[in-house]
Each structure stands twice: as C-alpha cells, then as structure tokens.
Amino acid sequence: MGDYLLLIVSAILVSNIILARYLGNCPFLGVSQKMDTAVGMGMAVIFVVTLAGMITWVVQYAILNPLGLEYLRTIAFILVIASLVQLVEMFLQKSIPGLYRALGIFLPLITTNCAVLGIAIINIQEEFDFMQTVVFSFASAVGFTLAMVLLASLRERFPTARIPSPFAGMPIAMITVGLLALAFLGFSGLVD
Amino acid sequence: MLAAGLAIGGLGLLAGVGLAVASKIFYVYVDPQIIEVEEALPGANCGGCGLPGCTAAAQAIVVGQLAPNSCVGGGVEVHQKVAEILGVKVELKEPEIAQIGCRYSVEKADIKYVYDGVTDCRAAMLLAGGSKQCPIGCIGLGSCVKACPFGALSMGNDGLPVVHEDVCTGCGTCVRTCPKGIIALTSVTNRILGEYTTDECTAPCQRTCPAGINIPEQIQQTALGNYLEAVRVIKERNPLPLVCGRICPHPCEFECRRNLTDEPVAINYLKRFVADYERESGHRLQLFKAPETGRRLAIVGGGAEGLTAACFLARLGHSPTIFEAMPKLGGLLRTVISEARLPKDVLDWDIEGILELGVEVQTEKALGKDFTLASLLKEGYEAVVLATGGWDATLLRGPEPDLEQAAPGLYLLLPVSLAWAQGIDVPVGRRVVIVGGGQMALDAARRCRQAGAEQVTIVYSRSKGELGLSDSDLTKIGHEGTEVYFDATLSQFKGVDDSLTQLVFSHLVSSTAARRRFAELAIPADTVITASGRLPEMIFVKVPALEGEETPLLWQTISPYHPPSTARPEGIFATSDPISDYRAVVEAIGAGRRAAASTHMFLTGKEVAPPLHMLTSQTEVLDVGQVQELLPVGARQKMPKRPPEEHFDPSLEIERGLTEEMAKQEALRCLNCGLICYTRGRYH
Numbered sequence: 001m002g003d004y005l006l007l008i009v010s011a012i013l014v015s016n017i018i019l020a021r022y023l024g025n026c027p028f029l030g031v032s033q034k035m036d037t038a039v040g041m042g043m044a045v046i047f048v049v050t051l052a053g054m055i056t057w058v059v060q061y062a063i064l065n066p067l068g069l070e071y072l073r074t075i076a077f078i079l080v081i082a083s084l085v086q087l088v089e090m091f092l093q094k095s096i097p098g099l100y101r102a103l104g105i106f107l108p109l110i111t112t113n114c115a116v117l118g119i120a121i122i123n124i125q126e127e128f129d130f131m132q133t134v135v136f137s138f139a140s141a142v143g144f145t146l147a148m149v150l151l152a153s154l155r156e157r158f159p160t161a162r163i164p165s166p167f168a169g170m171p172i173a174m175i176t177v178g179l180l181a182l183a184f185l186g187f188s189g190l191v192d
Numbered sequence: 193m194l195a196a197g198l199a200i201g202g203l204g205l206l207a208g209v210g211l212a213v214a215s216k217i218f219y220v221y222v223d224p225q226i227i228e229v230e231e232a233l234p235g236a237n238c239g240g241c242g243l244p245g246c247t248a249a250a251q252a253i254v255v256g257q258l259a260p261n262s263c264v265g266g267g268v269e270v271h272q273k274v275a276e277i278l279g280v281k282v283e284l285k286e287p288e289i290a291q292i293g294c295r296y297s298v299e300k301a302d303i304k305y306v307y308d309g310v311t312d313c314r315a316a317m318l319l320a321g322g323s324k325q326c327p328i329g330c331i332g333l334g335s336c337v338k339a340c341p342f343g344a345l346s347m348g349n350d351g352l353p354v355v356h357e358d359v360c361t362g363c364g365t366c367v368r369t370c371p372k373g374i375i376a377l378t379s380v381t382n383r384i385l386g387e388y389t390t391d392e393c394t395a396p397c398q399r400t401c402p403a404g405i406n407i408p409e410q411i412q413q414t415a416l417g418n419y420l421e422a423v424r425v426i427k428e429r430n431p432l433p434l435v436c437g438r439i440c441p442h443p444c445e446f447e448c449r450r451n452l453t454d455e456p457v458a459i460n461y462l463k464r465f466v467a468d469y470e471r472e473s474g475h476r477l478q479l480f481k482a483p484e485t486g487r488r489l490a491i492v493g494g495g496a497e498g499l500t501a502a503c504f505l506a507r508l509g510h511s512p513t514i515f516e517a518m519p520k521l522g523g524l525l526r527t528v529i530s531e532a533r534l535p536k537d538v539l540d541w542d543i544e545g546i547l548e549l550g551v552e553v554q555t556e557k558a559l560g561k562d563f564t565l566a567s568l569l570k571e572g573y574e575a576v577v578l579a580t581g582g583w584d585a586t587l588l589r590g591p592e593p594d595l596e597q598a599a600p601g602l603y604l605l606l607p608v609s610l611a612w613a614q615g616i617d618v619p620v621g622r623r624v625v626i627v628g629g630g631q632m633a634l635d636a637a638r639r640c641r642q643a644g645a646e647q648v649t650i651v652y653s654r655s656k657g658e659l660g661l662s663d664s665d666l667t668k669i670g671h672e673g674t675e676v677y678f679d680a681t682l683s684q685f686k687g688v689d690d691s692l693t694q695l696v697f698s699h700l701v702s703s704t705a706a707r708r709r710f711a712e713l714a715i716p717a718d719t720v721i722t723a724s725g726r727l728p729e730m731i732f733v734k735v736p737a738l739e740g741e742e743t744p745l746l747w748q749t750i751s752p753y754h755p756p757s758t759a760r761p762e763g764i765f766a767t768s769d770p771i772s773d774y775r776a777v778v779e780a781i782g783a784g785r786r787a788a789a790s791t792h793m794f795l796t797g798k799e800v801a802p803p804l805h806m807l808t809s810q811t812e813v814l815d816v817g818q819v820q821e822l823l824p825v826g827a828r829q830k831m832p833k834r835p836p837e838e839h840f841d842p843s844l845e846i847e848r849g850l851t852e853e854m855a856k857q858e859a860l861r862c863l864n865c866g867l868i869c870y871t872r873g874r875y876h
Contacts, residue, residue: 059203067195076203083207087214094218 004135010191011139017115018147019177019184024115028148029173038152040099042145046138048088048110049119052081053137056120057130077120085110115144150180225254225277232273234266254278264363265342286482288362288377290345290355293392294330295408296869297351301329317371326814326868328393330374336366380480383428384504385789389805390813395865397444397459399807402782403436405429407444407459408864414462415859422466423477430781431503432496432542434471435525437464438534438847441776449865452819455828457862458850465855471541481549482509487795490515490573492559495523496777497729498579499546500784501791505577506549508792513573514551517558525777532839532846565599566689566745569734574795576732577787599685599730601692605629605636605723612639621718622646625695627682629723630659636721637674648674649715651697655679679703683712685720685730686748692718729787733794752783752790753802814867821872822863829858 015021018028024045031041056077064070089107092100100107110116119140123133154176163172230250241262243249252258253274260278261271268287298307302325307316313335316322322331336353337345344359345366353366353375366375373391376382388394388404397407406425413422426433440460448456470477487510491498494516505512520526521543525534547553557563559580568576578599601621609632611618620643626633628651637648650669652659656678666676680699687693695717698710728751735746793800807813832848839846850858863870 063199063203067199069196069199072196072200076200079200079203079207083211086211090211090214090218090220093220097220 004132006191007132007135008139011136012143012146013184013187014191016143016147016184016187017119017140018144019181020188021118023118024113024144026109027113028144028151029170029177030109032148032151032173033155035149035152035156038148039145042141042148044088044092044099044107044110045113045115045144046141048081048084049116049141049144050134050138052077052084052116052120053123053133054130055080055084057123057128057133060124073121073124074117077117081116081120115140147180151177154180223254226250228277229253229274232270232277233263234270236265264361267361286379286381288379288382289357289360290362290364290366290375291378292330292353292355293374293376294328294352294372295393295864295866296326296329298323298330298332299351300872301326301869307331314369314371322372326393326866328372328374328391328867329869331372336370336375339365339369341365380428381482381508384507384785385792387803388807389803390807390811391805393866394807394813395867396447396449396815397457397865399813400447400809401429401444402776402779403430403785404782405444405463408862408866410466411457411459411462411859411862412864414466414855415862417856419466419469420473420477422462423470424479426463426466427477427479429785430778431500431546432777432781433463433467434538434542435496435534436460436778436781437467438538438845439525439529440778443778449816449819449863449870450861452817453822458829458831458858461829461831461850462855462858465850465852468849469852471538476545476548479507479549481507484511485509485795487511488513488573489791490568490576491579492565492576493523493579494518494521494553494555495579495780496525497780497784497787498523498577499543500781501577501579501788502551503546503549504785504788505791506546506551508788510792510795512551514553515557515559515563515568516553516555519555521553521555531842532844535843535845538845564690565732566687566747569732569747570745574733575791577791578727578730578732579784579787580727599692599727599732600687600690601717601719602685602727603719603721604726605632605721608721609636618643620645623715623717624648624719624721625715625717626650627720627722627724628653631661631665633723634661634665634669637669638672640719640721641672641674645719649717650674650676651680651682651699652676652678653681655700677713679708679710682720683751684749686714686735686746688744688746692720695720729783731787731791731794750790750794750800752787753793753800816868816870819863819870823860823871823873825861826857828861829854 011017017023018025027041027045032038059076059080060070060073064072064076069076085108088110089100092107119137122140123136126132126136128136151173155173158172167175227250230247233246233250235246241249241252241258241264243252243258249258249263253260253262260275260280263270263274303323304320304325305323307319307323309315309319311333313322313331313333316331316333321327322329324331330352332347332351332353334347334353337347341363342359342361344356344361345353346356348354362377364377367373367377374393376392378386388399395408398405401407406428410422410425413419413425423433430436437460440463442460444459445456448459450456485508489505489510489512491502491505491512491514494514498514498516499521502512502514514521516523518527522539525539526536559565559578565576565578603618605626605628608618620640622645624637624640624645624647626636626640626648629636633650633652637650640648656666659678669676677697677699680697682695682697684696685692685694686696693716694714696712696714698712700708701711702709730749730751732747732749735748737743737746790800829850831850834844834846834848838844
C-alpha cells in the first residue's frame with residue numbers, strides 16, 4: 001500500500017507530467033485561461049489517460065510481447081489513444097454538451113497530446129504491473145489537472161493585475177509557468 | 193511481418209467496431225447542414241476566419257454569425273459550395289492580395305546605422321525605429337515571410353519581400369505582423385477607392401496628380417516595354433488617358449525630382465504614348481470589374497467628371513446611367529477644346545471604352561426639363577450623382593432668357609443678379625438662404641425681401657474680418673430681419689418631391705486659440721442662392737420611408753468626401769467654391785472618382801469619409817532637397833510637331849506623339865522615386 005502512495009506522490013508532485021517532464025504543453029497553455037475549461041480539460045485527460053494506460057498495458061503484454069512486436073509499440077498505442085479520444089468526444093457530446101463546446105478544438109487535440117502517449121510509454125518502460133499502471137496513469141493525469149488548475153487560477157487574475165504591456169498575454173503566462181516549474185522543483189528528493 | 197500486419201489490423205478493426213457501436217449509443221442530433229458545411233470547409237483549422245477551427249466556423253456559418261464567404265483559406269470554390277448547401281447566393285468576394293509598399297531595400301536606401309542584431313523586424317524596430325532614414329521603409333528582415341501561414345511570401349534577391357499572388361489568400365497575417373505597416377491588402381476595388389495617406393510611400397509626382405495616378409509604376413512599366421500594363425496602371429485612376437495625354441496641364445511634371453538637376457520627365461508625353469499604343473493596337477485592354485451588384489445609379493452630366501464617375505461606378509459592380517443634355521457625351525472636351533489639340537475620334541475612343549464597361553447613356557435629356565432628381569429616384573435609381581460641371585454657369589442668354597435651376601430650389605447668384613438687373617422676375621420662395629458672396633449677398637438679401645421672401649439667411653464661409661463688411665451694413669441688414677452666419681458651410685439639402693424643404697449647415701459658435709467649435713443647424717428653406725461659380729458634386733439619395741406608409745418622396749444629399757481640412761468645417765461648399773473646378777480635365781477626373789467612391793461607400797453602408805492621414809496639397813511630407821549619383825541619361829525628349837504651315841488647319845493634330853524609341857529613352861530618365869529614395873547610379 002505504501003508503494004502505491006509513493007507512486008501517487010511521485011507522479012503528482014515530484015515528476016509532474018507537465019512541470020517536471022514537460023509533456024502536454026499545448027493544452028496546458030491553450031486551455032488554461034478559464035478555470036472551468038481547465039477543470040474540464042483535466043477531467044477529460046484523467047479519463048482518457050487512465051483508460052489509455054490500462055488498454056495500452058494490455059495491448060503490450062497480451063499482443064505485442066507474445067508476438068515479439070515490441071517495435072510496433074508507438075503505432076499501436078497511437079491507434080488505441082486516437083480511438084479512445086473519439087469515444088470520449090462522442091460521450092461528452094451526448095452527456096455533457098456544455099463541456100464539449102467549452103473544450104472545442106482541444107478535445108481532438110488530446111489525440112496528439114504527448115502527455116497521453118508519454119504516460120502510456122512510461123508505464124511500459126518502468127515495467128509496472130497492471131495495478132501500478134492504473135495507479136500511475138491516474139495519478140499522472142491528476143498531476144496534469146493540478147498544474148492546469150494552478151495555472152488557470154493564476155491566469156484568471158491577469159486581467160486585474162498591472163502587467164507591463166510588452167508582457168501582456170503569452171509572455172506573462174510563460175513566466176508564470178516557469179515560476180510554477182521552479183516551485184515544483186522543491187519536491188525533488190521527496191521520493192527516490 | 194504477417195503477424196505484425198494482423199496484429200495492428202486486428203487492433204484497428206476492434207477499435208473501429210467499438211467506435212461504430214459507441215456512435216450508435218452516443219448519437220446526438222446535429223443539424224445536417226453543419227456537418228455538410230464542415231465537410232465543405234478545408235479542415236485546416238487555420239483560424240483565419242477568427243474562430244478556433246473549422247467545426248466552430250461551420251456552426252457559426254449555419255447559425256448566421258459568419259458569412260458563407262468567410263473562409264479565407266478555401267477561396268471562391270469553398271464559398272460557392274457552402275452557399276449551395278445553405279441555399280443562398282454568395283456575393284462573389286473579390287480576392288484581396290497582399291501588396292508590398294516599399295521599393296528600396298535597406299541596401300539601396302539611406303540608413304541611420306548598420307543593424308546587426310536579431311533577424312526580426314520587430315526587434316530592429318526597437319532601435320530608433322529601424323535602420324532606415326525613411327520612417328515607413330521595409331527593414332528587410334523577413335518577419336512577414338516567417339508569419340505567412342500559406343508560404344505566399346519570400347525574400348526576393350533585392351532584399352524586399354515578394355508576394356506569390358497565386359498562393360496568397362489575403363488572410364492579413366503579414367499586414368498585422370509588419371511593424372512598419374508596409375503591407376496592405378489590396379484589390380482593384382480598394383485601389384479605386386483608395387486615397388494616398390502619409391502612411392504610405394508616394395512620389396512627388398504621384399502626390400501632385402489631381403487624379404492620383406501611380407506615375408512611377410506607370411513609367412517603370414513603360415521602360416520595361418509593358419505598355420499595356422502601363423495603361424492599366426493609368427486606368428486605375430484615370431479612364432481618359434488619350435484625352436489627358438493630350439491636354440493635361442501636368443502639374444506632376446512641376447514637382448518631378450529631376451527638376452533638381454535638369455528637366456522633368458515628360459510624364460504626360462509618356463502617358464500619351466502608351467494610350468496611343470493601346471488605341472493603335474486595336475484591342476482594348478480588359479479592365480477588372482467587381483462582381484455585379486445590380487444597383488442602378490443615375491449620373492447627371494456626361495462630361496469628364498460624369499464619365500469618370502460612371503466608369504468607376506461600373507467597375508465597382510454597379511449599373512450607372514448617364515443623363516446628358518447635349519446630343520453627344522464629352523461636355524467641354526467636345527465643345528470647347530480645339531480639334532488641333534484633341535481630335536474628336538480620340539475623344540470618342542476613350543468614351544467608348546467607358547461605355548463598354550456597362551454604362552448606359554441617355555442623351556438630350558436635361559435636368560429640370562425632361563426629368564427631375566425626384567423622378568429619377570422614383571424610377572428606382574438608388575442614388576443620383578450631380579456632375580453637371582462647368583455648364584452651371586450658364587448666363588441668361590437667348591431671346592427668352594431662362595433661369596436654370598438644376599437642383600430643386602438651387603440658383604447661382606450671378607445669373608439671378610443678372611436677371612434682376614434685366615428686370616426679369618426670379619421665382620423666390622418664402623424662406624431663402626444665400627451662400628457666400630460678400631456685399632452682393634447683402635444686396636441679394638434685400639432683393640429677395642422685396643420679392644416677398646419672409647425669411648432670409650446669409651451663410652458666409654469666411655469670418656467677418658475676412659469679408660470686410662462694415663458693422664453698419666450688418667446692423668442694417670439685421671434690422672431688416674436677415675440672419676447672418678459666419679464661418680459656416682452647407683452640409684446637406686433635404687427635400688420632398690421636386691421642392692427643397694430644409695438646409696443643414698454648420699457654423700462657428702466659439703473660437704479660442706486652441707479650438708474652434710462648430711455647431712450644426714437645420715433651418716427650413718425653399719430657395720438657395722449660391723455665389724459659387726458652379727454647383728458642387730452632390731449625391732442625392734432617398735430617405736427610407738416608414739413601411740407601408742404612402743408618403744411623398746423624401747430625399748436628401750450626401751456630399752462626397754473632401755480632403756480633411758483643419759481650418760474650416762467641412763461641407764458641400766467647404767471652400768468658397770466646390771471641391772473641383774474646370775481648370776483642368778484631370779481635376780474633374782479626380783472629383784469624378786471621389787464622387788463614385790463616395791457613392792459606393794454610401795451604398796455599401798460605410799461612412800462617407802476620407803481615410804485617416806489622407807494627403808492634401810498642404811500636408812508636410814518627408815522629401816529630399818537634392819539628388820546625387822544619378823545615372824547618365826539623355827535630355828528630355830521634344831514632342832514632334834507638324835510643320836508651322838500646317839498649324840492653321842484646325843482638323844490636324846499639331847502634336848504627333850513620341851515614337852517608341854523616344855518613349856523608352858524618356859522612361860529611363862525617371863528616378864522611380866519613393867518618399868526619399870530614388871534610383872542611384874552606384875547600384876547599376
């Protein structure tokens with residue numbers, strides 16, 4: 001049980017998928033202007049990543065390894081992730097149309113979100129068992145959502161802040177992200 | 193290998209089946225039109241329409257938030273497909289293409305310092321506004337090239353960006369990127385409507401030309417031997433090049449920079465040469481016309497001004513009709529100018545060219561006799577452009593002197609005074625407004641009172657001091673009940689059917705050293721007597737009536753835009769005389785184009801106003817005081833003329849035009865000036 005706790009802390013804080021591994025920057029900067037879309041995007045990513053982690057683990061150990069096709073890992077994983085995103089898109093359009101509209105173009109972009117593929121590949125490289133895979137995928141996606149929510153809550157304050165005009169918009173967002181990443185550096189060494 | 197294929201294929205099949213099932217379970221009704229429109233869109237998610245992605249654009253188009261022709265990446269084919277799906281007719285959008293407004297690279301221009309920093313124009317801009325002396329010159333670091341999402345820009349060998357017109361979609365990314373504002377989206381319509389501003393590179397000749405021809409471009413094309421291209425450049429601004437090439441007083445040549453070293457370039461001879469070349473080739477150059485709008489417009493007066501207005505309105509896609517009192521078109525060009533300077537067949541060729549653009553003509557139809565402004569508006573003409581030009585000054589003559597009244601209730605002061613002097617009765621209404629005229633206006637005011645006018649108002653465009661009217665005069669006229677306004681200009685006429693009912697004018701209410709404040713006043717009036725020599729260009733339009741109500745026809749005027757003036761309020765009679773006069777055909781051409789542009793602005797719902805920073809003859813622009821390092825060229829070409837003994841034959845044209853060789857030599861003398869740049873010898 002303690003192992004799982006460590007894994008979760010490590011995935012959320014120490015090796016945060018965005019702020020320590022620098023994966024998934026596109027949605028991170030793109031959808032973090034408003035809190036509700038950031039939360040929505042985070043939830044979509046948690047859903048997709050957890051599911052993708054489980055399925056890709058099964059694909060790796062049930063299909064690719066026995067057939068000796070490890071070299072097809074990237075192609076096979078992308079196929080799985082792309083179909084999953086399609087599924088999530090349909091699901092959201094039917095069940096939560098408001099969120100579907102708010103996410104707009106970024107939902108299909110999860111397909112090419114390297115965080116999703118990255119987590120799936122890390123699972124295999126770290127030679128996690130199935131349970132660890134589930135926990136790590138979920139926790140990494142929670143880490144993604146955490147970073148999103150932190151940034152969105154900061155960016156929501158920009159309009160009232162006195163920002164020098166050359167820094168307005170993307171530059172100040174990048175500076176904020178840099179400071180966030182620096183803050184997360186403080187967690188390193190927490191878990192071996 | 194087989195295993196790999198089967199594995200991936202199987203995986204794909206599984207995912208496909210899964211998705212197919214899911215799509216049934218999670219089926220949501222979506223307007224099929226949205227799906228169809230989305231399929232018609234290119235799917236590049238370029239964001240050029242202003243929305244994130246093509247799905248959002250498709251929804252907005254179907255809901256009506258976005259026009260069917262909003263997709264900049266797709267072009268005309270996509271617009272038509274989208275319009276077909278929606279069942280609407282798409283107004284063909286004229287393609288807009290980026291155009292670079294700088295012709296001299298950093299290497300060839302005067303510079304302040306050598307820049308050796310980050311290769312980005314915006315970075316270079318931070319250092320004293322870039323390395324060039326010229327404040328509006330291209331810095332040449334290619335920020336626009338990097339910004340173009342369609343790869344339609346590249347840096348040319350001469351250090352200036354080049355637009356690949358077949359790839360350019362007119363999305364405007366480069367325009368927004370360029371820190372110097374050099375790139376502009378341009379189309380033929382934009383160029384017809386355009387006025388030169390202080391924000392663009394112009395040559396002295398170009399700024400001086402009353403018609404605003406792009407003279408450096410015209411001469412460069414001539415030098416390259418592209419004579420028809422030169423004609424096209426001229427015709428963007430002047431539809432009468434054969435006429436102008438013969439009788440233009442060419443103010444451009446007085447400002448030519450070659451005056452600083454020898455003699456000016458023979459700009460007008462070159463214009464005549466290329467215009468003659470087109471005529472002698474027998475084929476008329478096909479001019480671009482904007483897509484048809486089907487809107488009918490009437491133009492009163494078939495002289496240079498009316499013809500120009502008709503030509504440009506036709507090229508802007510409208511359907512103009514010219515009403516001319518004389519049996520033939522041409523106005524003063526036909527009746528006043530001698531055949532030895534302007535042969536009639538030459539004039540006819542230029543006029544035919546205008547009519548071929550789709551201009552209808554009704555000759556021997558005089559305003560006030562055969563038709564009235566109100567009758568034209570009732571017939572369905574959406575606007576009537578009054579361009580009667582020099583004929584307004586018709587003095588009373590003939591056995592039965594007839595006082596002309598072109599527009600309802602509008603008279604010129606001179607014929608009216610003459611009529612009074614001859615004892616002829618002038619039909620004066622109850623409320624009279626007299627515009628300008630110094631002491632004569634005071635006299636006229638008294639005559640109007642004697643003739644039965646109840647209220648007389650005098651509107652002077654100048655101040656009390658400038659007019660030199662004595663206080664006792666003014667007190668006296670005040671006692672008689674005549675109101676006088678100074679520093680005032682008319683801005684609008686309003687009327688019902690064939691009579692004038694109201695006049696709008698602005699006048700000075702307070703004046704301090706810092707600011708002059710004007711107020712607009714509307715007064716009822718049925719007669720206007722103006723001291724100007726002729727009537728200004730005016731555009732008459734219908735005032736939209738309330739739905740379902742059978743009312744008499746209400747009309748009002750809109751005045752074509754003027755170059756901005758700080759000294760006086762703007763109006764129809766902004767200076768004491770209208771904005772153009774009949775000093776030169778080229779002035780009438782400039783005024784005709786502005787009248788057409790103003791009408792087009794009104795019809796398309798835009799504000800009738802000049803662009804910001806429009807150049808006027810008073811504008812101070814950056815210039816050079818001397819020219820150096822010029823290429824050695826020959827002297828100014830002399831116009832070949834007929835021998836003096838033939839000069840007495842009025843049917844023979846005296847000037848014979850340059851030969852091709854002479855024209856080429858002359859074109860090489862052009863310095864191809866920009867704001868401060870010009871061609872120098874060391875680069876050749």
